[in-house]
Amino acid sequence: MLEIKRPVSSPLSPEQVSAIREAVARHKAVKGGLLPALHAVQGLCGNWLPMEALQLVSQGMDIPYPYLYGVISFYTMFSPTPRGKYLIRMCESPPCHIWGAEDLLEGLQAELGIKVGETTRDGLFTLEPTACLGVCEVSPAMQINEVVFGRLTPERLKNIIADYRAGKTVDYRTLPRTTNPLSDYPVSGDELVLLANVDRIDPLSLDAYLEQGGYEALKKALAMSQEEVVNTVKDSGLRGRGGAGFPTGLKWSFTLPNPNFPKYIVCNADEGEPGTIKDRYLMEGDPHRVLEGMAIAGYAVGASGGYIYVRGEYYLSMDRLRKAIEDATARNLLGDNILGSGFSFHIQVQTGGGSYVCGEETGLIESIEGKRGNPRIKPPFPGVVGVWNKPTIVNNVESLASVPSIVMHGSEWYKSKGTEDARGTKIFQVVGHVHKPCIVEANLGMTVRQLIDKYGGGVREGHKYKACQTGGSSFGFFLDEQLDTPMEYKAMAMAEGALGSGTMLVMDDTTCVVDVVKSILYFFQHESCGFCLPCRRGTRVLYELISKVAAGRGARADLDRMISLSQIMVDSSNCALGMSPYFFIKTTIERFADEYQAHLDGKCPLGVCKAKEHSP
Numbered sequence: 215m216l217e218i219k220r221p222v223s224s225p226l227s228p229e230q231v232s233a234i235r236e237a238v239a240r241h242k243a244v245k246g247g248l249l250p251a252l253h254a255v256q257g258l259c260g261n262w263l264p265m266e267a268l269q270l271v272s273q274g275m276d277i278p279y280p281y282l283y284g285v286i287s288f289y290t291m292f293s294p295t296p297r298g299k300y301l302i303r304m305c306e307s308p309p310c311h312i313w314g315a316e317d318l319l320e321g322l323q324a325e326l327g328i329k330v331g332e333t334t335r336d337g338l339f340t341l342e343p344t345a346c347l348g349v350c351e352v353s354p355a356m357q358i359n360e361v362v363f364g365r366l367t368p369e370r371l372k373n374i375i376a377d378y379r380a381g382k383t384v385d386y387r388t389l390p391r392t393t394n395p396l397s398d399y400p401v402s403g404d405e406l407v408l409l410a411n412v413d414r415i416d417p418l419s420l421d422a423y424l425e426q427g428g429y430e431a432l433k434k435a436l437a438m439s440q441e442e443v444v445n446t447v448k449d450s451g452l453r454g455r456g457g458a459g460f461p462t463g464l465k466w467s468f469t470l471p472n473p474n475f476p477k478y479i480v481c482n483a484d485e486g487e488p489g490t491i492k493d494r495y496l497m498e499g500d501p502h503r504v505l506e507g508m509a510i511a512g513y514a515v516g517a518s519g520g521y522i523y524v525r526g527e528y529y530l531s532m533d534r535l536r537k538a539i540e541d542a543t544a545r546n547l548l549g550d551n552i553l554g555s556g557f558s559f560h561i562q563v564q565t566g567g568g569s570y571v572c573g574e575e576t577g578l579i580e581s582i583e584g585k586r587g588n589p590r591i592k593p594p595f596p597g598v599v600g601v602w603n604k605p606t607i608v609n610n611v612e613s614l615a616s617v618p619s620i621v622m623h624g625s626e627w628y629k630s631k632g633t634e635d636a637r638g639t640k641i642f643q644v645v646g647h648v649h650k651p652c653i654v655e656a657n658l659g660m661t662v663r664q665l666i667d668k669y670g671g672g673v674r675e676g677h678k679y680k681a682c683q684t685g686g687s688s689f690g691f692f693l694d695e696q697l698d699t700p701m702e703y704k705a706m707a708m709a710e711g712a713l714g715s716g717t718m719l720v721m722d723d724t725t726c727v728v729d730v731v732k733s734i735l736y737f738f739q740h741e742s743c744g745f746c747l748p749c750r751r752g753t754r755v756l757y758e759l760i761s762k763v764a765a766g767r768g769a770r771a772d773l774d775r776m777i778s779l780s781q782i783m784v785d786s787s788n789c790a791l792g793m794s795p796y797f798f799i800k801t802t803i804e805r806f807a808d809e810y811q812a813h814l815d816g817k818c819p820l821g822v823c824k825a826k827e828h829s830p
């Protein structure tokens with residue numbers, strides 16, 4: 215839950231006023247322009263939104279001031295109170311937490327002489343904690359304005375701050391990518407479907423993409439009937455890669471016959487799930503593949519408009535997508551009457567504002583419309599009532615990026631990869647205490663153990679495996695005895711884990727499971743949008759209970775309450791965020807019973823748990 219901050223007044227210069235008026239007018243002309251306008255205005259005001267600027271936005275966009283305040287207070291990237299020239303956002307989500315983010319944050323506060331939420335006296339730095347930045351392969355990480363810094367150590371932190379103090383800053387636009395190139399990671403040997411071009415061709419060059427056969431699948435699709443395209447994707451067995459695993463072609467088939475126009479394709483590039491970094495690699499490394507997948511989806515269901523909703527922290531991804539859209543439109547591969555086919559499809563990049571729940575498809579739709587990202591009550595589902603109340607397909611970046619190859623090579627080709635229960639290839643992320651945190655594309659069906667050992671290089675040297683949280687922050691923990699579970703939907707669910715977004719967070723023997731569960735519950739109580747009581751109150755109570763247990767003040771009844779409360783939340787929450795805690799609470803209490811018992815007996819066996827709570 216976010217803090218309520220009182221907007222601060224700060225007179226604007228005449229130049230600022232006219233620049234703000236111009237930005238507001240430009241964004242007002244575009245449907246859903248509020249969030250982009252707020253980003254632009256915040257940029258003009260030096261990282262924050264003074265009251266005077268908010269009033270100009272309110273007047274210029276005809277949005278009542280209280281409504282506007284409601285919107286900005288929902289998103290962590292907007293601030294109505296002053297910030298320094300450099301905004302430091304230190305990640306404290308579980309993958310960074312287990313690499314010592316909490317201690318680093320303490321060290322950074324000492325180095326800067328401020329507490330979190332404060333600004334240095336010279337107005338240079340503001341320090342804010344943040345949820346996952348989407349760069350967990352280089353945890354622990356932070357972002358200073360647009361630039362990401364990973365693999366932080368106390369010494370590296372000091373050096374970075376010293377550089378910024380000396381005016382030695384980095385321009386993210388000059389970086390080849392946000393983090394490591396793909397060549398840093400092991401390859402599976404399986405045919406690459408998704409990552410084939412990433413870091414192999416120039417992502418800014420449409421010609422380079424065309425040379426690899428780019429947009430041939432779109433041409434092929436345009437020569438097929440819409441039903442044929444939908445059926446090809448349906449037969450391929452592709453299931454959504456955003457976490458829920460819903461069959462992609464089936465989703466499309468519901469919307470195709472809907473006579474309500476216009477229809478929309480929304481590409482979900484919010485990627486807020488801690489440990490998940492794959493969509494960023496696709497957008498930074500092969501943006502045209504994502505756009506081509508969207509255009510094919512648009513043709514298949516009869517959509518004329520597309521939004522790609524990118525989390526606000528992914529600056530490089532947004533730049534590259536915008537350039538790719540511009541280039542593809544100039545060659546008539548997007549836009550009006552594509553290649554003379556009669557099919558028109560326009561794509562717009564929409565920027566998020568720093569909210570995990572906006573990854574939920576209906577929260578995302580609200581956010582595109584310039585509102586707080588509260589998930590809607592379903593049904594109706596987006597396929598019937600989506601963006602601007604029109605039929606909308608929401609698909610994950612990786613799902614859509616899989617589509618061109620499926621159309622090009624056919625459903626049988628795709629089906630031959632993976633297993634009967636989980637078709638095709640998938641991008642996996644192995645993060646945490648492995649020798650080499652990595653991203654790898656491989657056929658579905660390998661075991662979790664293979665993934666950790668073969669690609670992650672096993673647990674880091676000198677340590678033993680302890681646990682693995684599967685699929686993202688919402689799912690179960692595996693002991694060693696569950697590691698031979700194949701990466702398939704049914705098998706993972708049977709073992710009370712999940713394929714989810716394909717993330718495996720590995721923890722070694724230095725990790726206290728109770729401390730990690732506390733970190734995850736902190737994340738959920740912070741990200742709960744507050745719309746429904748079971749989640750708003752439940753996540754908070756769960757965090758209070760685990761904090762009590764971690765501090766050695768808990769009782770068996772607290773663990774029982776955590777299980778029963780999280781079960782109630784599964785049954786009564788409005789969206790899957792509120793349903794998430796049950797799975798990792800249950801599996802950890804059952805599978806790490808001794809460790810919980812030690813905390814109930816008053817001590818953390820590893821001496822990791824601290825009595826204090828997270829920063830606000």
Ligand SMILES: Cc1cc2nc3c(=O)[nH]c(=O)nc-3n(C[C@H](O)[C@H](O)[C@H](O)COP(=O)(O)O)c2cc1C
Pocket residue numbers: 453454455456457458459460462482483484485486487570571572573574575576608609610611613614789790791
């Ligand atoms: C709290 C929450 C966060 C989510 N975040 C994402 C996300 O960042 N990216 C994503 O593709 N799906 C996310 N999802 C799942 C979406 O609601 C939706 O199922 C997905 O975008 C559908 O695309 P797919 O079928 O291609 O997977 C999230 C769901 C919830 C409940």
Ligand code: SF4
Pocket residue numbers: 571588589741742743744745746747749750787788789790791792793
């Ligand atoms: S379950 Fe949580 S995140 Fe989802 S709508 Fe309810 S309060 Fe919001």
Ligand code: FES
Pocket residue numbers: 305306307308309310311345346347348349350353354355488489490
């Ligand atoms: S970048 Fe810190 S958890 Fe992902």
